[in-house]
Amino acid sequence: MTKRVINFSAGPSAIPLAVLEKAKEELLDYNGTGMSVMEMSHRSKEFTEIIEKTEAGLRENMAIPDDYEIIFIQGGASLQFAMVPMNLYEKGKPVNIIHTGLWTKKAIGELKNLTEYRIAASTEADGYRRLPSESEINIDKNASYLHIVSNNTVVGTQWKNFPKSGDVPLVADMSSDILSREIDVSKFGLIFAGAQKNIGPAGAAVVIIRRDLAERASEKLPIMMQYRTYIENKSLYNTPPTFTIYIMKLVMDWIKSQGGVKAIEKMNIQKADLLYNAIDESPFYQSPIAPEFRSLMNVVMRINRSEELESKFVKEADRAGLSGLKGHRLAGGIRASIYNALDINAVKKLIEFMKEFEKKNG
């Protein structure tokens, strides 16, 4: 029998088993074509249907309004750190960014070379263990846009209420919490996310952009750097990551089969509550993040600040079939990423293991 572990990895991460099984079933012969989606022309009738269904599935699952375009693009979320300013920055209107961790640091790294920018708030002085309050955030009224990261994958913080940016378009990197909770897309100018957490395998990113914003870019930008290229060509200007897009379609179908994002969100809250409660109830484990900022997706915990015990925990958990629990190299500790594909039983197994480990080492 195939051995499957419980995968708590931060990304690439677990894919719903039903999706993998469907992909396996269709791997050699997709829908009677006698070939794998991997081998198929991106211009074929079958693939055209796949990419259209992927887009329609995402639109339905996120209730994306009609005045927003969806594109599939390579280069991961990281390319968007450059592509967003290249397309959305308007001269004399500095980009504003709220600095909350490693992934805004990387975005700022690109802004340094590309545009004027201003940090509208930062929690760096607190080790990013919290998010800024409304009174700390100072947004330029004439900013080109405001950049935030909705869920900070490394430290484990997540915006519950997004900052209000007025007429300034809000741009959100939702790489690690897209499709995990209901959001009102119309509040955003642009949303982007790498696929490899809640959308599917690595190899693509999704950009959801209000149509008018895509027209800001100079037509002198490299063609592959303009959002309008992807919009006009329905993400088929060149060869897209076809197999990744196909798996994304299966993930969209799976989300619908679960009752949609609303039902997924309910599960995610239950999963996170269970895990944070187990941490809070024990004197052995600690959460470095105050409850109001805690991520539902990436649960970071420490063991009495003992790196030795933490590393023992990760090793023994791995042996027990609980994989990917090592914290990010910058944050240390233990991190359980409990994306959509992990169900409540996965969290219960982790808690059982935590209790056993505490008994032996506490």
Ligand code: PMP
């Ligand atoms: N933003 C966030 C919030 C992330 O978690 C990650 C990856 N972990 C990235 C950006 C970078 O994504 P990619 O590797 O797809 O460039």
